[in-house]
Amino acid sequence: MSSPAKLIVAVAVASSFLLAVLAALWLVIGAGLEAPEQALLASLLERRLGALLMIVFAACVFLFLILRAAHEFLLLPLARAAEEAAALLERPTVRLSPQGSSELQELIGAVNRVAVQREAREAAIEAQIRAANAAAEADRNRFAVLMSELAQGVIVCNLDGRVLLYNRRARALFAASPGHGMAALGLGRSIYGIFDRHLIAYALEHIASRRRSHSHFVTATESGRLLRVLVAPIPEAGAAADGGAGLSGYMTMIEDMTETFDSESTRDRLLQDLTESSRGPVANLRAAAETLYDYADMDAGDRRRFLAVVRDEAEGLAGRVEAAARTYAAVLKARWPLEDMLGADLLTAACRRIADRCALQVSLDEVDAGVWIKVDGFSMLQAMSYLAARLHDEYRIRDLKLRLSRDGAMAHIDLIWSGVFMSTETVMHWELDPMNAAGEATPLTVRDVVERNAGEVWFQRDHASYRAFFRFLLPAVSAQEAGLPGAAGATVDSRPEFYDFDLFRDEETDLALDDRLLAQLAYTVFDTETTGLEPSAGDEIIQIGAVRIVNRRLLRHEAFDQLIDPQRSLPPQSVKIHGITAEMLAGQPPIARVLPIFRAFVADTVLVAHNAAFDMRFLELKEAATGIRFDRPVLDTFLLSAVLFPNQETHRLEAIAERLGVSVMGRHTAVGDAIVTAEVFLKMLPLLVERGIRTLGAARAASEKTYHARIRY
């Protein structure tokens, strides 16, 4: 009941009560009177009726005024305060205005103080949450950067085998073949596209049954590289690391052991060959030698025969040992890792090493402190101290200087001395002899070292200053390249696209595709360039470009970009549009080879394209010839634009991009258009939700309904 109504009811009730009191008074007085007294009273009343009625009316008005004052002063402020308090529940910044009685004002004051308290507390909690989120995000990013710098490949999956994280190295390992590689590894994709499901299942079982923290298996990639894979389970958050129960996923750490394996197996084979192939000749030699010794009385003919055996076998053995040594040197060369090193550090180390090993005075000459070189430091030190030792041993050189300078993309390291020049022939010998001097004993030569370091070495003399030097020419590294890790880190954007831990969460994957939320689906956004607009009149696809969207993020790294030989001529007017020339298409695979790879790339995603009917028509026409069907659901940004902006005249991609604030770059390359389309699509998702279009099914139904859906190619 509203307040004014309440007031009227209150006044009516009070007036009735007053009248009832008067009536009762009349009855009580009237009942005890005799007839004449009654008549007297009646006449008395009759005479005073006007005054009586006036009194009663005045009493009623008085009652009304009292009640109205009470209503306004007590009831109304209470009602308003209640309304304000209700608003306060919704908006914490609202305060109750002071009104009504002093008691009410006290109550209102107290409520306002509680509100202030609540607001402060909520702000504090929010700040804490923000700080925690920021810290978590920073941790994640730091972690992702760490991952990306690892020398091993890392892939993290949830229990369904969906990829949540991978690093650069993993990408490099599996992206060896341009199409298939990218189809194999991607966020949200299945790891079983890369590793046999059974290998992983077996490894996890092994871990569970042996209560181990990890397990290994060895497998090979499509391109024939040999991988050693470590599998380690990831316990659910909060679960103890060793408590067998509660896994949330697992991590695989991948090492490419092709080269290690090659060089190790070469070494093993070498060792085995050397021992096994030596047994026969050594047996012959030993038997002949022992026979010669034990039967000294043999005749001259026999003796010559045995001596011939000894000579031949000894010679054969020497050759074998030599060959083995050469092979071993090659294995050693292959094992050297090159690293970026500050040139000045190498020179300082060389000074120390030469001074230690040869009785020589070594000092630094001019050293450019800013020069970085790419080098196997240890072998370079060996080569330098070896040359120093020979200078000292053979030419009595007692004083050496080391110099470092930069020459374009190369660096010079010079070993300088004065006085003695040697012949080129001698220098050649020094280069090609195994480095056995200055306490070194290695089958490697100086030449091997410079070759391995992709450098050169020569001997040079400077008649004017009467100085001579050995010059090592080594590849220099640009300062930025070698510099701080920041240089590499800068390319990692604030949220690297190599991971998405939100995928850890269980998804309602058991729902029918049409019932799943648009925001949760994975999409392949693609575009094609063609020879023309008439697929049924023989026009062909010449380029397919595609990017992926997973968890509402555009994954630019996981792109598909392939030119296709249309096996027909290229109309000049189409070249004007897409800029792809016949020369660019020469040697590219035909559509029949590209489609299987593209289908693998789009597996388990929803297809998105602008004016998708056009692109789909080209793909459908190839179905009969290739047997490749694209039966994944399709969304069309053209139709979705018509759903969202029914009153706009144009739904061209540029126009929609402008409307949605997407900057357009690199249009009319397939990947460029696919990226623009993807960005447009991402902007459309929240707008669709505003219109109540949340699921794939709803989006498809809305698209069908639009007028433009009637356009068919």
Next chain:
Amino acid sequence: MAKKILIADDEPNIVISLEFLLKREGYEVVVAHNGAEALVRVRAERPDLAILDVMMPQRNGFEVCQDLRLDPEFKDLRIMMLTAKGRDTEVSKGLALGADVYMTKPFSTRELVAKVKALIDRA
């Protein structure tokens, strides 16, 4: 009558020494240069001892040994195997296939002669 020994090895440089040694010890020596020839010569010459190299062309020493052991006619033939691969697995295989003695190259000639004597005297 002098005991007869077959030497089967494709390396002439070891055959020279073995032939000389065994002849000086008073044995009659027959030489085969591959596995197939070894089988033929064993059947024709009926030696008391066959010295088989494992790595021979045509039939290797294991095959020759196995063939001979399958034939009851040669149950008294002693077989000594020589190998350039010193793997334990090979020694086990040779003994399992019926060789009486297994020697790994390079061997001592005195030890070889001593083993030959022991084998033949046992017969």
